[in-house]
Amino acid sequence: MTLAAPFPYFGGKRRAAARIWQALGDPAGYVEPFAGSAAVLLARPAFTGRRVETLNDADGWLVNTWRAIQLSPAEVARHAWGPVAEIDYHARLAWLQKRRTPDLVAWLEGDPEAHDAKAAGWWLYVMACGIGDPFGPGPWRVVEGHLRKLPHLANAGQGVNRELPHLGDAGKGQLESYMGQLADRLRRVRITCGSWERVVKPSVTRSGTGGDGTRAIFLDPPYATSGDLYAHVDADVGLAVREWCATAPRELRVILCGYDTEHDALLAHGWTVTEGKAGRGAGYSTNGLNGRRERLWLSPACIGSQQRSLLEVLSA
Numbered sequence: 001m002t003l004a005a006p007f008p009y010f011g012g013k014r015r016a017a018a019r020i021w022q023a024l025g026d027p028a029g030y031v032e033p034f035a036g037s038a039a040v041l042l043a044r045p046a047f048t049g050r051r052v053e054t055l056n057d058a059d060g061w062l063v064n065t066w067r068a069i070q071l072s073p074a075e076v077a078r079h080a081w082g083p084v085a086e087i088d089y090h091a092r093l094a095w096l097q098k099r100r101t102p103d104l105v106a107w108l109e110g111d112p113e114a115h116d117a118k119a120a121g122w123w124l125y126v127m128a129c130g131i132g133d134p135f136g137p138g139p140w141r142v143v144e145g146h147l148r149k150l151p152h153l154a155n156a157g158q159g160v161n162r163e164l165p166h167l168g169d170a171g172k173g174q175l176e177s178y179m180g181q182l183a184d185r186l187r188r189v190r191i192t193c194g195s196w197e198r199v200v201k202p203s204v205t206r207s208g209t210g211g212d213g214t215r216a217i218f219l220d221p222p223y224a225t226s227g228d229l230y231a232h233v234d235a236d237v238g239l240a241v242r243e244w245c246a247t248a249p250r251e252l253r254v255i256l257c258g259y260d261t262e263h264d265a266l267l268a269h270g271w272t273v274t275e276g277k278a279g280r281g282a283g284y285s286t287n288g289l290n291g292r293r294e295r296l297w298l299s300p301a302c303i304g305s306q307q308r309s310l311l312e313v314l315s316a
């Protein structure tokens with residue numbers, strides 16, 4: 001069963017997921033180093049038997065949420081549920097911001113079961129009320145337990161007035177059942193917190209013999225144009241990822257997301273490029289046209305990649 005992501009997210013790749021799985025097939029080992037809302041993992045076609053799957057992100061509260069949904073889904077639902085009220089939104093956002101310290105990532109890194117269900121529920125509530133990532137460096141400051149700047153309340157389409165197809169309109173029972181379904185899907189998924197390089201190593205990508213026996217990595221780093229959309233911002237991460245891709249083991253099925261010609265340097269290494277269609281409806285693109293700029297770069301081992309290269313060569 002494929003599932004929708006439990007929170008809206010800038011750059012979510014739900015609409016591109018079918019294309020992505022066409023190219024990745026049914027890998028025995030699958031890694032998403034920039035998980036975000038995990039829209040691609042959740043859209044993976046159903047399989048039977050064992051696969052090794054890993055979700056990773058550098059954002060501590062985001063990873064805590066995935067872990068808590070996996071291990072304590074009913075508790076997360078209990079804390080996430082509630083009518084949208086500005087005062088609760090502020091209070092929960094302030095509580096979370098205050099606790100976003102380097103210790104948070106260290107805690108999640110150091111114990112694969114570490115999670116805080118209340119924080120996860122509140123994080124989901126805040127994500128459903130706000131737009132994209134309300135935690136980014138942006139205008140937020142916590143001063144004596146309160147946020148200094150209001151969200152965009154006057155601006156229809158942003159802030160707590162926004163109607164989201166996520167948590168806001170789910171009844172409590174529905175929410176619990178949805179969290180339970182997510183927990184079932186995540187039961188065997190390894191969920192890690194840290195920088196992407198750590199999970200593209202052979203020790204992580206190595207896998208059993210399930211599915212078609214291959215190994216796949218879906219790379220969706222923040223784009224060069226993302227600015228401060230995400231709580232965790234790393235300058236030049238896209239460039240570092242592209243450099244890693246250029247020398248990645250040939251047998252790996254790797255997909256890298258980006259805009260326009262951002263990663264065309266990979267074409268010289270036998271990669272191909274295709275439209276990503278991940279814009280409108282997939283996440284929260286601030287510009288509807290951005291979806292048309294989305295591209296997926298496919299490594300030579302991806303399904304269909306070689307044929308397209310050959311066709312391109314012949315028609316050139």
Ligand SMILES: C[S@@+](CC[C@H](N)C(=O)[O-])C[C@H]1O[C@@H](n2cnc3c(N)ncnc32)[C@H](O)[C@@H]1O
Nearest residue numbers: 011012013034036037038039058059195196220
């Ligand atoms: C474009 S979003 C991923 C969207 C995701 N594919 C989805 O469908 O929702 C990029 C993600 O990369 C994370 N990130 C930024 N720098 C990172 C790093 N150095 N290592 C791991 N994750 C990072 C951000 O926290 C953000 O969640």
